[in-house]
Amino acid sequence: MEQTRLKVLLRRYLDNSLPPSALKELIAELQQDTHQDTVLQELGQALAGGAYATPTDTEKKDIIFRSILQKAAEQEAAAVLQPVKRHRSLWKAAVAAMVIILAGVAAYFAAGHRFTNHRPVLARQDVQPGGNKAMLLLADGRYVTLDSTNKGTLAQQGSATVSQTGGGQLAYDGPNANDKEIVYNTVFTPRGGQFRIVLPDGTKVWLNAASSLRFPTTFPANERRVEINGEAYFEVAPQQSSPFKVAAPHAEVTVLGTHFNVNSYMDDGAVKTTLLEGRVLVTHQGRTVALKPGQQAQTKDGIRILEQIDTDALMAWKDGRFSCNDIPLEDIMRQISRWYDVQVIFKDNITDTYSVEISRDVPLSKLLQFLELSGGVHFDVNEKTIIVKK
Structure with a gap:
């Protein structure tokens, strides 16, 4: 098909003048890779009123084009229209497919336009996403508000200096302590909050929303132990002589140096420990299992091991x-x-x-x-x- 003919079909569809007899022709042509630029250009101009140029990043354009057309080809695709029956007519299938295409291109251009066929999300006032915010509970019972803007020394806790380095990160700096010098701090993230902590041994912790981490401000020489509620990702600094332990409800994780995630949200059911790098031991009710990278241990009324976890999706919150x-x-x-x-x-x-x-x-x-x-x-x-x- 000539590009001019395809443009005519697309434009007639967009202005609601395309007859049903031409739908099969249009749908078939939308599957052809050779029409990629034409489709993106026409739909992009329709959405942006000509203000947004067709993207030039070939790789991104190819990905969005193929994902859109894959959905468009499925007559059972759930469109952005009112709920439809599974056995829809050709006309409804085409409308659904085209709306999905428009939706995909709109997301790609980030133009912020709404579709006339789409029931918009009803909201009196939009809710903004969370950010870097937390509360720090010091050993003497005082609270310190943490956010993305403050920098500098916050307190002296035992032999450790507590400082905020900006960008939503708290850092502890001090030597190993004897038992008499150990004091504990706790970081709480609210719903809609997240924060990073660098522990005194150099271990890095990413704390997700509605979570808490309790830890000594300086570690004793023979053991590093912290307590977690909610979700946290750990990059543990290796110390062969001092294992690192994470205590969570229904589970304890022991490592020497590794990367892993612990999800102990109570409303998520079981405590989930997922290993990304290295090796960890998970203990529950007297039973201990060793995890390999890509495995997840779920603990509640026993230990269940899951294989080949999608760690990229699991760690998306951290990124x-x-x-x-x-x-x-x-x-x-x-x-x-x-x-x-x-x-x-x-x-x-x-x-x-x-x-x-x-x-x-x-x-x-x-x-x-x-x-x-x-x-x-x-x-x-x-x-x-x-x-x-x-």
């Missing part, structure tokens, strides 16, 4: 992303609830699984719109409450 691949909506909404500090209420029983890949820096409405693109779910936001329904 500032939501990354969910075909998981229940309830699991996704728990993550959203913690990060945006909102309450989630399900009005309907939704058993479908969903996928999402998006920055944790976007406002809540953008993330919910992204989920709605998968179909079968709609969100109403009333201040700090999300109503989930079909």
Whole structure:
């Protein structure tokens, strides 16, 4: 097909003048890689009113183009329209496919336009994402507010100097202590907060939202032990003579030097310990198992080992992303609830699984719109409450 003919079909579709008899022709042509530039250019200009140029990054353009067309080819794809029956007509299938294409290009251009066929997320006021904020409980019972802006020395705790280095990081500097000198600090992140801590041995800890880490301000010579609630990622500084132990509800993790993640959120069910590098020992109810990289131990009423964990998705929170691949909506909404500090209420029983890949820096409405693109779910936001329904 000539490029001119394809442009005519696309433009006629966009102005609602394309007859049903031409739909098969348009859908077939959308599958052709040779029309990639034409499709992106026409749809991009339609969305941006000509203000946004077609992207020149070939690799990114190819990825978005192929992912869009894959969805467009599926007649069972859940569109951004009102819920539809599985056995839809050709016309409805084409409309759904085109809306998905428009949605994908809109996300790619980040133009912020809404689709006329899309029920927008209802929100009186948008909810902003979380950020670097926490509270530090000192040994004498005083609290210190932590955020991204403060820098400098905060306190002297035992033989350790406590300082904030900016960018949401707390650091402890001091020698190993004897038992009489050990004092404890605790860092609490609220819902909608995260923070990083550099422990006195050089171990780095990323603390997720609604979590806490209790630790000695200087470690004794023979053992390094901390306590975790919620979720944290550890990069443990190696010390052969001093094992590093993480105590969590229903589990204890022992390492010498490694990278691992502990999720002990009570509403997530079991405590999940996932190994990224090195080797760890997980102990629960007197039983100890060794993990290899890519394995996850789940502990509650016993120990269950899962193989080949998607560690990239698991660690997305640390890297500032939501990354969910075909998981229940309830699991996704728990993550959203913690990060945006909102309450989630399900009005309907939704058993479908969903996928999402998006920055944790976007406002809540953008993330919910992204989920709605998968179909079968709609969100109403009333201040700090999300109503989930079909």
